[in-house]
Amino acid sequence: MNPLEEGLSLRRKPDSCVLVIFGASGDLTHKKLMPALYALMVRRLLPEHFAIVGVARSEADDDAFRGDMKEAVKKYGRDEFRDDTWDELASNMRYVATDFSDQTGEDKLEQLLEELDGQHKLGGNRLYYLAVPPVAHPTIVEALGKRRSHATGWARVIVEKPFGHDLESARSLNELLQQYFTEDEIFRIDHYLGKETVQNMLALRFANGIFEPIWNRQFVDHVQITVAESIGIEGRASFYESAGAIRDIFQNHMLQLLALTAMEPPIDFTAESVRNEKVKVLRALHTPGPKSVVRGQYGRGYVEGVEVPAYREEEGVARDSMTETYVAAKLFVDNWRWADTPFYVRMGKRLARRETTIAIQFKRAPHPPFEETTAEGLRPNVLIVHVQPDEGVSLAIGAKVPGQGMRIRTVHMDFLYGGAFRTGMPEAYERLILDAMLGDGTLFTRADEVEEQWLLVDAMVAAWQRDRPAFPNYAAGTWGPPSADELLHRDGRSWRRH
Amino acid sequence: MSAPVDLESWTGEDVNLADVGRALAQLRASSAEQGRPPNLRTSVMTHIAWVPPGWLDKARAALSGMGERHPSRTILLVPDPDAGENRIDASVSLECYVMPGIDRSVCSEVIELHLLGTLAKAPASIVEPLLISDLPVFLRWRGEPPWGAQELEQLVDLTDRLIVDSTEWDDLPSTYRQLVELFERTAVSDIAWERTSRWRTLLASLWPGIADVRTIRVRGTAAQAQLLGGWLRSRLGRDDIALEHVEAERLEGIELDGEAAPFPPGDPPQPSDVLSEELDRYTRDRVYEAAVRGAITE
Numbered sequence: 001m002n003p004l005e006e007g008l009s010l011r012r013k014p015d016s017c018v019l020v021i022f023g024a025s026g027d028l029t030h031k032k033l034m035p036a037l038y039a040l041m042v043r044r045l046l047p048e049h050f051a052i053v054g055v056a057r058s059e060a061d062d063d064a065f066r067g068d069m070k071e072a073v074k075k076y077g078r079d080e081f082r083d084d085t086w087d088e089l090a091s092n093m094r095y096v097a098t099d100f101s102d103q104t105g106e107d108k109l110e111q112l113l114e115e116l117d118g119q120h121k122l123g124g125n126r127l128y129y130l131a132v133p134p135v136a137h138p139t140i141v142e143a144l145g146k147r148r149s150h151a152t153g154w155a156r157v158i159v160e161k162p163f164g165h166d167l168e169s170a171r172s173l174n175e176l177l178q179q180y181f182t183e184d185e186i187f188r189i190d191h192y193l194g195k196e197t198v199q200n201m202l203a204l205r206f207a208n209g210i211f212e213p214i215w216n217r218q219f220v221d222h223v224q225i226t227v228a229e230s231i232g233i234e235g236r237a238s239f240y241e242s243a244g245a246i247r248d249i250f251q252n253h254m255l256q257l258l259a260l261t262a263m264e265p266p267i268d269f270t271a272e273s274v275r276n277e278k279v280k281v282l283r284a285l286h287t288p289g290p291k292s293v294v295r296g297q298y299g300r301g302y303v304e305g306v307e308v309p310a311y312r313e314e315e316g317v318a319r320d321s322m323t324e325t326y327v328a329a330k331l332f333v334d335n336w337r338w339a340d341t342p343f344y345v346r347m348g349k350r351l352a353r354r355e356t357t358i359a360i361q362f363k364r365a366p367h368p369p370f371e372e373t374t375a376e377g378l379r380p381n382v383l384i385v386h387v388q389p390d391e392g393v394s395l396a397i398g399a400k401v402p403g404q405g406m407r408i409r410t411v412h413m414d415f416l417y418g419g420a421f422r423t424g425m426p427e428a429y430e431r432l433i434l435d436a437m438l439g440d441g442t443l444f445t446r447a448d449e450v451e452e453q454w455l456l457v458d459a460m461v462a463a464w465q466r467d468r469p470a471f472p473n474y475a476a477g478t479w480g481p482p483s484a485d486e487l488l489h490r491d492g493r494s495w496r497r498h
Numbered sequence: 499m500s501a502p503v504d505l506e507s508w509t510g511e512d513v514n515l516a517d518v519g520r521a522l523a524q525l526r527a528s529s530a531e532q533g534r535p536p537n538l539r540t541s542v543m544t545h546i547a548w549v550p551p552g553w554l555d556k557a558r559a560a561l562s563g564m565g566e567r568h569p570s571r572t573i574l575l576v577p578d579p580d581a582g583e584n585r586i587d588a589s590v591s592l593e594c595y596v597m598p599g600i601d602r603s604v605c606s607e608v609i610e611l612h613l614l615g616t617l618a619k620a621p622a623s624i625v626e627p628l629l630i631s632d633l634p635v636f637l638r639w640r641g642e643p644p645w646g647a648q649e650l651e652q653l654v655d656l657t658d659r660l661i662v663d664s665t666e667w668d669d670l671p672s673t674y675r676q677l678v679e680l681f682e683r684t685a686v687s688d689i690a691w692e693r694t695s696r697w698r699t700l701l702a703s704l705w706p707g708i709a710d711v712r713t714i715r716v717r718g719t720a721a722q723a724q725l726l727g728g729w730l731r732s733r734l735g736r737d738d739i740a741l742e743h744v745e746a747e748r749l750e751g752i753e754l755d756g757e758a759a760p761f762p763p764g765d766p767p768q769p770s771d772v773l774s775e776e777l778d779r780y781t782r783d784r785v786y787e788a789a790v791r792g793a794i795t796e
Binding site: 004 | 695699705706708730735
């Protein structure tokens with residue numbers, strides 16, 4: 001042990017490695033991955049010896065790839081662009097054009113990786129990022145897997161969502177990956193878990209003595225989770241038509257937010273402990289009956305004053321499409337802590353505004369000793385975790401209106417993340433790429449989690465085969481179909497006011 | 499780091515603490531426009547700075563932008579015991595920073611109190627009513643503290659962390675003997691020590707070769723040289739490591755047994771960055787304490 005290291009705030013520094021991005025010409029690489037790598041470079045968080053290899057079908061050379069990535073960082077990066085920082089990052093950036101349809105592409109990549117390894121002392125360590133459509137996964141995984149036996153160093157693979165299309169395809173993909181990689185070498189990404197505010201849910205619950213004792217069916221009336229987007233499908237018609245809101249958001253982001261909200265305290269913050277607790281919640285989720293699920297599809301409407309087309313009018317979408325752009329559901333976590341406590345979730349596109357929140361609504365005070373008119377308009381206590389935007393936490397409480405007499409109104413106590421910590425919040429992909437380089441899988445989903453998520457989705461979707469809702473059933477720029485409101489009204493509740 | 503977009507202020511001569519409290523409340527109320535949501539008052543600490551008049555400009559410069567990084571109530575105490583009269587002159591300002599993407603600002607409060615005459619000898623009773631409950635109190639002491647003097651003793655008892663810069667002191671390393679006396683009473687940070695951080699990281703990377711070093715030669719301030727020497731002695735458990743010091747305004751180089759250590763990567767941190775680092779620490783720095791003790795064993 002090095003005695004000189006004690007007390008030094010040594011940052012977690014990953015091993016030297018090469019990052020191989022499959023799908024290097026895609027949107028994700030431009031908008032998220034490369035800006036994240038640049039941000040890590042600015043903060044000196046990348047390994048001492050590091051190289052990037054972009055792999056895509058389009059013909060290009062190293063210089064063209066670097067130029068393309070440079071523009072992407074300038075456009076989408078969160079830091080001021082500095083030529084010296086970029087030059088350092090780009091100096092070990094290479095490109096391979098192949099679609100892996102034949103052995104030549106594999107050989108070309110392998111040859112380059114060996115060359116980089118020798119040149120830059122990368123220790124044979126490789127991080128593969130599959131930023132490609134699921135259809136390309138088998139070819140790439142098999143190609144990578146075949147060469148593992150004679151490789152030195154570690155190999156890890158990051159798999160972008162969607163992870164499969166249903167339980168069967170997810171299982172097949174898991175089996176394929178597990179043929180060549182161990183579970184701790186597989187990093188299934190759900191970028192929501194890389195968001196600071198999502199991780200803050202763990203801090204809020206388990207670092208504060210006041211919340212956990214009341215975080216249960218005795219004190220919580222119900223939970224509402226909203227993942228609302230004001231944007232449409234943004235040219236992703238071919239993906240969205242086959243996915244819909246349930247596969248795009250519910251299967252991954254929504255269920256992960258729910259699991260973090262409902263999970264038991266893990267014994268420590270290791271990947272296995274956290275994921276063990278999340279998977280218990282997913283297993284305890286009761287499949288909602290058809291009356292507890294609402295589907296929607298947006299028609300024409302106005303978003304921020306601009307008229308926007310209906311989903312069926314979007315380019316690439318079938319005129320009679322039955323794909324849902326909105327889902328609301330009443331879910332129950334069948335365990336000791338949450339029995340009979342509804343979790344109302346809703347998610348959709350072209351809603352009134354972009355907002356991701358988790359609202360814990362507590363039961364009303366049992367016997368307020370005030371006249372009824374005194375507390376008119378007083379709402380129950382709600383703890384709201386704002387995941388995005390306005391990242392932070394609010395607590396709605398009743399307070400006396402100053403003046404004569406006693407009038408009580410609901411006010412919000414706000415903690416805004418950016419107000420207390422002005423250090424600039426890292427983008428989710430920065431954290432997740434770095435964690436994968438470090439081999440830390442805490443913020444990634446495990447095989448059994450993904451399968452549990454698909455099990456629930458498949459059961460819900462199976463019921464949808466039998467009916468044909470009258471789509472479109474909500475106007476763009478609203479909060480979804482009226483039947484979503486009825487879902488809560490039937491229980492004497494309503495969606496949170498905005 | 500952005501400049502505050504909204505800076506309200508109030509000044510008063512011969513005031514009492516109630517005047518200061520009222521001024522703060524009025525500034526807070528007036529800082530948000532009518533009909534707009536109120537600004538947020540978020541604090542993570544109370545930050546007291548003891549600033550003899552000669553240090554005032556430097557202190558203000560180091561504090562510039564600190565409110566944005568560490569939203570806090572900052573209380574600058576400017577002692578003037580020889581003023582010939584006993585009174586408090588105060589200025590209070592509110593620095594508000596727009597939060598990106600949100601129609602609200604977050605505000606920090608800066609209270610500057612000039613303690614004239616005998617009031618300079620009883621600062622604790624003045625500061626205590628202004629502390630924000632339940633949040634840590636950091637005390638930045640500019641210059642060499644008057645060891646044993648009542649103003650230092652009183653304020654140390656109020657604080658969770660004392661921040662000094664031993665570069666500002668004379669007679670090193672013997673002055674460190676006085677500092678050691680405070681270690682059991684409050685956590686201590688030393689900006690001189692923080693400035694050696696990049697170099698210590700670099701020296702640590704030379705392990706295990708560095709384990710047998712006999713002489714360390716430091717081109718820098720006396721404080722940096724003493725602390726680096728003390729650090730090596732304490733970490734390696736050897737009192738026989740000789741220190742050679744070449745005076746320079748900042749840490750420019752280190753030689754180990756006559757061989758120059760490589761220069762650490764990156765740029766040296768700015769003064770406000772160094773102070774900011776120290777304001778993020780909450781517990782005792784045992785390695786620093788050992789380094790100080792190691793410095794006075796020479």
